[in-house]
Amino acid sequence: MNLLLISIGLGLLAIVYGVITSSQVLGASPGNARMQEIAAAIQEGAQAYLNRQYTTIAIVGVVVAAVVAFALGSVPAIGFIAGAVLSGVAGYIGMNISVRANVRTAEAASTSLQAGLTLAFRAGAITGMLVAGLALLAIAVFFYVLVGPMGMSPSDRVVIDGLVGLAFGASLISIFARLGGGIFTKAADVGADLVGKVEAGIPEDDPRNPAVIADNVGDNVGDCAGMAADLFETYVVTVGATMVLTALLLTQLGDLLLPLMALPLLIGGACIVTSILGTYFVRLGGGTNVMGAMYKGFIVTAVTSIPLIWIVTQFALGSVGMDMNTVINPDQGMVEFTGRSLFYCALLGLVITGLIIWITEYYTGTKFRPVRSIAKASETGHGTNVIQGLAISLESTALPTLVIAAGIVIAYQLAGLMGIAYAATAMLALAGMVVALDAYGPVTDNAGGIAEMAGLDDSVREKTDLLDAVGNTTKAVTKGYAIGSAGLGALVLFAAYTTDLTVFFPAFRDGDLANGEVSFSLENPYVIVGLFLGALLPYLFGAMGMTAVGRAAGDVVIDVRDQFRENPGIMAGTSKPDYARTVDLVTKAAIKEMIIPSLLPVLTPIVVYFVITAIAGQDNGFAALGALLLGVIVGGLFVALSMTAGGGAWDNAKKYIEDGNHGGKGSEAHKAAVTGDTVGDPYKDTAGPAVNPMIKITNIVALLLLATLAHGAA
């Protein structure tokens, strides 16, 4: 019990950090009246969008909660609600800080680059710590209440179903928020660019463009709130799945079970401490190397996490009188492990995180071959820019896949399935720091927009541009990291599925293939069918997301054209455009467009199970459903990696040209690079990142389906 209380305390530490840092950020000067006016418009638009988005999600959520309560009882339903609400809270608060920090960053950047960096990064760190802290608290408090005050056994079915319910709540919010926010931000961005830059010939962030506020709102609701919900979900699902797997697999451990289920939470708590520590090391040290400053913070966090993870592991095992070398010999012919081997797997998770960051920077940074090759290809036109960008996006999947494959092999060799779970958990434990790096992006992006619109001195815009330049890379990093962890997490979720199957339907898992045993072998054609259908999901989902952005962006174009025509004073600069009208339009479009694609991964597993069961029996229904889960990850990993890295590379190729290479701004190469950037937008900010929650939802729905079928059968 003490272990859980410690985890809860560490989770609260993140909240305390958030509160203190918020007061620091909000205490900074919000600039002049014009800046505040613009910021207020962004705040208002973002607030209006999130209110409407969460209202819509709430309606879906209440229905789903009722279904969960009916099918599985009150505890999973309460878990579902807790996961959903806290995910919403993390995004909501993060965005509220972000829309207030943007104007303050613009103001701070007018004094020095370091001042701007400090303010923007702190704002990001608040979101980061809230995501990690609230996610940790959600699981730890929920688990504590069930096994403490309510006196349940850690391996009680209600506890397991409750944790799955919690994860489902977080996932469902996440897919809506990622997709809705992603459609909003890119529809506004693409629409504003098309009609502003291309048709009207006015620069980006020009206050005469009616879509300019919507564009800035989009940065917050997509890149901040949407991303926060995504990482909250990834955290809850990964740590939750590790605990569920522990409870399901290690049924013979007795007293050791509670400490082993608490250990992922302790690792999460330890890394909150090191993440907070790391934030204080994000400093320029005199130069202008913003990415270097970020790395300093990340490295401090990662390195100090190593001893702390060792200490908490030792502490957890010590609580039941074991040391790091005591062999834990689980039942069911599983691989043996020790505290030491789990520690090595956690270390592996940190290494994988570092490698994925490094690979992502290689593919999206302006210093390396990939981005430069796209910039060079822009010289020969739009077509070759896009061809090279697509080639890079395909290529960028290779190294992360090799890292993940090697990670699976090494973790499994060290400690079996538990090892893979611990590697994934350690990856996610760093979420506080990784989200901080990412949430910093929209703040600086907005700050630049505000500086432009408020007509601040060019030197301010230069500084915000410098701060913003690393934003493409850090955004790509977070997405690569989230989807990479999903690559490991998928195995954990699949193991939870197969183990659950054994628990609920032992007759299908008696080892006697001739007698209806479920065969997950690739030799079973229904497994192949499941893999195909699973791999199809991210493609179809991506197509829907891309089309939605195109459609909504078209609406923006029409609205802006109408405003220009109805009110000629806008272009003359004598009257203000109706920003709110465009924001409202994008809001409605994004909400409308997010529903159908989000339901795809919820309904597909159910349909596939029932259709295959009807045709080929329940054993093959279970087999096809299991294969579907892995098909989604096999297909989704590549779609998501290629889209997020490719989009980042296109964006930075444009930036690289704007820095004066290949003819610089206004050249033919630059025009081609703008096309590439536009193509990359929905790739990297709408379709690609939403694949991650989509993978999780599919898996969690399958787990809930199993539990529901078991209730029905009993």
Add this chain to the structure above:
Amino acid sequence: MNLLLISIGLGLLAIVYGVITSSQVLGASPGNARMQEIAAAIQEGAQAYLNRQYTTIAIVGVVVAAVVAFALGSVPAIGFIAGAVLSGVAGYIGMNISVRANVRTAEAASTSLQAGLTLAFRAGAITGMLVAGLALLAIAVFFYVLVGPMGMSPSDRVVIDGLVGLAFGASLISIFARLGGGIFTKAADVGADLVGKVEAGIPEDDPRNPAVIADNVGDNVGDCAGMAADLFETYVVTVGATMVLTALLLTQLGDLLLPLMALPLLIGGACIVTSILGTYFVRLGGGTNVMGAMYKGFIVTAVTSIPLIWIVTQFALGSVGMDMNTVINPDQGMVEFTGRSLFYCALLGLVITGLIIWITEYYTGTKFRPVRSIAKASETGHGTNVIQGLAISLESTALPTLVIAAGIVIAYQLAGLMGIAYAATAMLALAGMVVALDAYGPVTDNAGGIAEMAGLDDSVREKTDLLDAVGNTTKAVTKGYAIGSAGLGALVLFAAYTTDLTVFFPAFRDGDLANGEVSFSLENPYVIVGLFLGALLPYLFGAMGMTAVGRAAGDVVIDVRDQFRENPGIMAGTSKPDYARTVDLVTKAAIKEMIIPSLLPVLTPIVVYFVITAIAGQDNGFAALGALLLGVIVGGLFVALSMTAGGGAWDNAKKYIEDGNHGGKGSEAHKAAVTGDTVGDPYKDTAGPAVNPMIKITNIVALLLLATLAHGAA
């Protein structure tokens, strides 16, 4: 034995058709002196390319043949050589007809549309019948010699290895030809467009463009010779794998084995008859509906195939005294089947082919939503054109995947693995007709170019454009069909792999998991690793192909610029450009660029097997290798489908605008559509189609590796 001789006779019929039709085509008027001169330049370039390509492949081939001979003995090596040589012959003759039919089609089109269609389609049909006929003869004669004159048992290991060797030879040629030809054609096309249309402002096919002959050569070496090698390979591998699977699985059938192994050949022979019949129904019937004329031919072939397949099935079973309802009860707990159920599966294969053609036309035809949505998106610029094109390319995977998944389920329900094999065989049996539709494309494309360059009357170009308009769809159809059959064929190949494993390494397949049994279950992490690595291959391969095109196209641009600078008379029209120099440059670039990507699928299975075996034991090495094979198909199916359909849609969106929609030629929308078309070029003609042979090679290398390891172990 008679069954085999009949198959051989039907294969010869295709050759006879080819010879007769060739004399008809070559007997037509080759036009005026200027036309003949241009055609001669194309012929010469194509000849030079193919000579160099086949010389290079021959060097690789001799090395590989020596390795096969050393590892597996002389019969598989002879099979390898036969497969390789005949694949080369099919492509070589097809291309030779194509480069002679082009100019004659231009001439014929000056009299009437029907005359042009007849000539171009006959030229395509020659290639089609040669592909189907030579593929059928390759297997039938080889098999006949082994089991007839050489007196081997049909299930003799040497026979099986020989058939696998034959497939390997065809596949190895195919991947080189597809990729080399694909790089050639798109490097020349993109390069010619970039420097001609974009920089110099001269129209497509303008004789002043030094790359114009290379562009026309590319149509022949890529779309004709490359495609022919691809389909030859698909035919040999699919029919061969069905025979191998029959021999491996149905070991207890005695006398029934030979007729069952001959039946796929008879089905292939029967469909040659119906394909020849179908060619005579490709007629306009007064109107200008070229696609409708094509469909008439295809439908006649498909419908008349139904009774013929019934008859040959009845005949084959009757040869050992069985009827269509006699239950064949194979060993090893397999699904029972009858002649009738195999017939239904073949019928299913025909239905799948029809559905894939219909779906592909929907996604690439100018009459339907997908192409029109891309055309519409072109109005708002390059970026939105590409976004919508990518969305369509992602979406286009959905229906074919559902058709293939349904096909697997239905075929398996009807007749188990044999059912799936027969569905795939029937699909390929139609290859003669499908290839005819496709090989028609480059002929008309070239005819238009020759009409343009020779300064023929505009009415001729209008007619060749009308003929060419369906080319994008028919090209996309062939690729969708080839990759769709691979979706079914993969299961057959994987079954061959697992069965082979049982034969060679029975200790690993004793059903005792605790004792080193190979587990292909998704619960085995090495299976997941194999799936990931397999799915990576098409991505990496696609990236290499796209990059190669970009690089080679850049070389073309530089060469053309140099020619313009060195010889100002070219643009003035007073002196002729050095066409041969550009052809030679693209030839060298394509040959150089095709080597590394082609070796990727050859070497990866070997590396993965040995690395995983070293880390986790031979059982997991076999498991990871098996999963790799399925990972390649799961990943490759989507990459190939999306690239080929997406590319076709982009191309036709441009054509749709050129027909006068959305502003027509020269409008901003048209410029955006040209960008989309350029992006789609390497997608649909280089990277996408080469994925099909890549999937097969990976599988065949695995089979050969197993056989080699078994020889080594024995």
